Amino acid sequence: MEVVEEKxxxxxxxVVQKKMATRILLNxxxxxxxxxxxxxxxxxxxxxxxxxYIDSVGWLNLDFLRNRLSTNPDRAxxxxxxxxxxxxxxxxxPVTMFLGIGxxxxxxxxAKKGRIHSFIQTNITNLAGVPSIVFGLLGLTIFxxxxxxxxxxxxxxxxxSLLVLPIVVVASQEAIRSxxxxxxxxxxxxxxxxxxxxxxxVLPTSLPGILTGVILALSRAxxxxxxxVVIGIPALLIPVPNSMFDTFTALPMQVYYWTIDSVLVxxxxxxxxxTIIVLLVILFIMNSIAIIIRNKFQKRY
Amino acid sequence: xxxxxxxxxxxxEKIKTTSESVKKNVVLHTxxxxxxxxxxHALKNINLPMLENEVTAIIGPSGCGxxxxxxxxxxxxELAANVKVSGEIIYRGQNIFTKSYRVEELxxxxxxxxxxxxPFPKSIFENVAYGPKIHGIRDKKVLKEIVxxxxxxxxxxxxxKDRLNENAYGLSGGQQQRLCIARCLAIEPDVILxxxxxxALDPKSTLKVEELIRELKExxxxxxxxxxxxxxxxISDKTAFFLNGEVVxxxxxDSIFSTPVDSxxxxxxxxxxx
Numbered sequence: 331m332e333v334v335e336e337k338x339x340x341x342x343x344x345v346v347q348k349k350m351a352t353r354i355l356l357n358x359x360x361x362x363x364x365x366x367x368x369x370x371x372x373x374x375x376x377x378x379x380x381x382x383y384i385d386s387v388g389w390l391n392l393d394f395l396r397n398r399l400s401t402n403p404d405r406a407x408x409x410x411x412x413x414x415x416x417x418x419x420x421x422x423x424p425v426t427m428f429l430g431i432g433x434x435x436x437x438x439x440x441a442k443k444g445r446i447h448s449f450i451q452t453n454i455t456n457l458a459g460v461p462s463i464v465f466g467l468l469g470l471t472i473f474x475x476x477x478x479x480x481x482x483x484x485x486x487x488x489x490x491s492l493l494v495l496p497i498v499v500v501a502s503q504e505a506i507r508s509x510x511x512x513x514x515x516x517x518x519x520x521x522x523x524x525x526x527x528x529x530x531x532v533l534p535t536s537l538p539g540i541l542t543g544v545i546l547a548l549s550r551a552x553x554x555x556x557x558x559v560v561i562g563i564p565a566l567l568i569p570v571p572n573s574m575f576d577t578f579t580a581l582p583m584q585v586y587y588w589t590i591d592s593v594l595v596x597x598x599x600x601x602x603x604x605t606i607i608v609l610l611v612i613l614f615i616m617n618s619i620a621i622i623i624r625n626k627f628q629k630r631y
Numbered sequence: 632x633x634x635x636x637x638x639x640x641x642x643x644e645k646i647k648t649t650s651e652s653v654k655k656n657v658v659l660h661t662x663x664x665x666x667x668x669x670x671x672h673a674l675k676n677i678n679l680p681m682l683e684n685e686v687t688a689i690i691g692p693s694g695c696g697x698x699x700x701x702x703x704x705x706x707x708x709e710l711a712a713n714v715k716v717s718g719e720i721i722y723r724g725q726n727i728f729t730k731s732y733r734v735e736e737l738x739x740x741x742x743x744x745x746x747x748x749x750p751f752p753k754s755i756f757e758n759v760a761y762g763p764k765i766h767g768i769r770d771k772k773v774l775k776e777i778v779x780x781x782x783x784x785x786x787x788x789x790x791x792k793d794r795l796n797e798n799a800y801g802l803s804g805g806q807q808q809r810l811c812i813a814r815c816l817a818i819e820p821d822v823i824l825x826x827x828x829x830x831a832l833d834p835k836s837t838l839k840v841e842e843l844i845r846e847l848k849e850x851x852x853x854x855x856x857x858x859x860x861x862x863x864x865x866i867s868d869k870t871a872f873f874l875n876g877e878v879v880x881x882x883x884x885d886s887i888f889s890t891p892v893d894s895x896x897x898x899x900x901x902x903x904x905x
Binding site: 442443510512513514515516517518519520521522523526530531534535 | 705707710712735736737738739742743745747749750751752753761762764765766811814815818
């Protein structure tokens, strides 16, 4: 009996061989299933880009970029929307960077880890999921009405900053957390203050991660429409803004209104398509910069 | 109760050692030091007078509190959460735990070299110039002089003088550790704390660092934690043996290794445990 016990096998070779074919088949099937999932998104994107491109052919030219808005599709241009978008970024960039990195530094380097810390942390993470239209309402209440800024660039910019703030905070926190503790110790060990350590060691080391977050946030801000609609940014605006207290319009707003009004004037659809191309090109450039920064400045330690 | 007996014995020992070497001043004097990490009583009634221009080695098995103790000497231990301290450490006549004592000033006088080489991800030059810069030196010429002097002091100048602008992470582990020593010398400290500075190095680099420590004690007071007893015997003047957060024995290194008073010290240095 004992000998039999020793030789007893739990793996039955026959069963294994019988099931082998199905296992291998499933293995292959799964691979194609995932490939299909990937292709689905890519194909839809390609179709969209193709349609937009076809619609915009003949409409996207230098005059389109240079001209002001007009009800006549042949003379209409988006210089106002481009300038408005640039202005918006001039506000959103610095405000988001300062508030976002400041918050991340406070949470990672100063705040005591405890209940309050994790409460704030949870809220920031959740804030990233709040719909942009809700941020629009917030901006309408606080910046447009309470602060009396009206539908100005500064009101739009501050609203947009709030919207993308969580992205910068979370990305910066991650970057700051990845700075090894031994580098901070080395700095403190030489009598550096906390701020000196942050300025000379923590920030330079975490800069690639932080900048990547900032550019991703700006890319999001540049394409957001809902908050601008809510705070009452007009699309049919002929003057070009020249200070941050002027009313303005931005590229996504222009796309939004032209798309809606394309039922009235067919050519507006072509103008919207041309504007989308401009917006996508700007986005593409910004994302490329993010990738270049991430690859180039990544330091090893 | 054992702890109390031990500390009274150390008191006697202390009187003996101070009377023997009248010429040398006590640079760091630990008195009745207790330290807790939360509920964990990590250091118990430590009393140690450490002398100027000497190498004091701290030995003991893992988890005996030797690293905690050396980090207490420049208050780096406070970077950990929930640390509570009682007692005094007198550095040049002042208790470093008093509220008005600025920790940044303490760490400028009491420098530290860490277990793992930890250069900044900057150039060799910037690594050494970091300390002087944060203390306000901006003059390029002065910085250059400090960098050269510190690198020479750490016996690494010849190896790096042609590549000062290269990243410090291109150096070997042993070179990185000597760079860290140079970086520490650049703030011209009075005391240098070394927390197992050779534990991450190969034997050849270890030898170089040990030679360096012997040279450095001419101008600095050095306190070194080591798990390597041969190293303690080779380079130190005094040795303190830590066990379970207490100082079991503190004496001249020769006496500790030849005629230990406490049987636990003898057991440890003869390799019966630890």
